[in-house]
Amino acid sequence: MPGRVVPGSAIVEPVVDIHLDPAWIDRALRADVAEGLTSQPKELPPKWFYDDRGSELFDQITRLPGYYPTRREREILEREVDVIAERSGADTVVELGSGTSEKTRIVLDALAATGRLRRYVPFDNSEATLRNAAAELAEAYEGLAVHGVVGDFEHHLGHIPDGGCRLMMLLGGTIGNFPPAPRKDFLASVAATMVPGDTFLLGFDLVKDHDRLIAAYDDPEGVTAAFNRNVLSVINHRLDADFALDQFEHEARFDPDEEWIEMWLRSRCAQQVTIRGLGMTVDFAQNERMRTEISAKFRPENIGPELAGVGLAMERLWTDARGDYALTLSRMVEGR
Structure with a gap:
């Protein structure tokens, strides 16, 4: 079939736009660390987990026995992907927080089978991870145009290329990392990038037994603990700080009022941390x-x-067989 994207040898060289240059990253990190470490309680945004090492650790987390979201989401995708491909009518997949793009192949395969697939747009804040995934997918799908965007959710969604009939995707339950007000702002920003005909596939982790939730964020192998402490490594490296990683204990808690999991780092002792890049010292009790x-x-x-x-009409909601996880497909409300 002319123009059909199928596995083969004809490779289109990926294009990658970089909006997180070192100066931008430095300014954003400085502002977040200065604000977060002088707040009560202290707090750091989770986006700073994801340097190249953090992305590797998170990929390991998704394969752990207790981390169910990845498996439940894959179950739904494999079962419903033909319906998703049909209802979206897409020829372009835009994946927010694309990571290794492993589950993406389920969707790309379904769209390729329709003969419509033309383009894949991964959006991520890890340049190395995005480039590796982009190269692999460009090689796996003949004629697939891959246009990557290295950017930040809060600042660079407007740089996502337009054109075609787009299926936007945010998988992995990442939407849960936003508190309610910022979550509404983020969803509104995504909706603002969409045009009539675009659809949005979004993954939600569902409320369930609290012990199972905590187990998913506090594995006995210690991978999640290493992932959590990696944010301190990022600050040490980028801001010339002296966090002693082994002096901070990983903790996961469930807040029943907010219905969310919280990850914390608990200081094992009274200590002072120097962040030379900011000219500041921080005391921990x-x-x-x-x-x-x-x-x-x-x-x-x-x-x-x-x-x-935020002007998105949900057309379908699917759950896995156990009711642990949900995927939704939505599109813009006409006339909005």
Whole structure:
């Protein structure tokens, strides 16, 4: 079939746009660290987990026995991908927080089978991870145009290339990393990039037994603990700080009022940390906790109204067989 994207040898060289240059990253990190370490309680944004090492660690987390979201999401994708491909009508896939793009192949294969697939746009903040995934997919799909964007969710969604009929995707439950107000702002920003005909495939981790939730964020292998402490390594490296990683204990908690998991780093002792790049010192009391991530869990009946609040009409909601996880497909409300 002319123009069909199938596995083969004809490779289109990927294009990668870089919006996170070293100066931008330095300014953003400085501002976040200065604000977060002088807050009460102390807090660091989870986006700073994801340097190249952090991306590797997170990929390991997704393969751990207790980390169910990846497997549940894959179950839904494999079962419903033909419906997703049909209802989206897409020839372009735009993946926010693309990472290694492993699950993406399920969607790309389904669209390739329709003969429509033309372009894949991965958006991620790790340049190395994005470039590796882009090269692999360009090689795997003959004629596939890969146009990567290295950027930040809060600042660079406007740089996503337009054109074609696009299926936007945010998988892995990443939407849960936003508290309610920033989450609404983010979803509104995504909706603002969409045009009539575009659709949005979005993954939500659902509320469930608290022990299972905590186990997913505190594995006995210690991979999540290493991932959590990696944010301190990023600050040490980029801001010439002297965090002693072994003096901070990883903790995961469930907040039943907010219905989210929180990840914290607890100081094992009273200590002072110097951040020479900022000209500041920070005191930690023994057992003082610093929050590094939230991961909100959702109830299916609340998802549609939340999407509607930013002008997105939910067309379908699917869950896995156990009801652990949900995928939704939505599109812009006509006339908005």
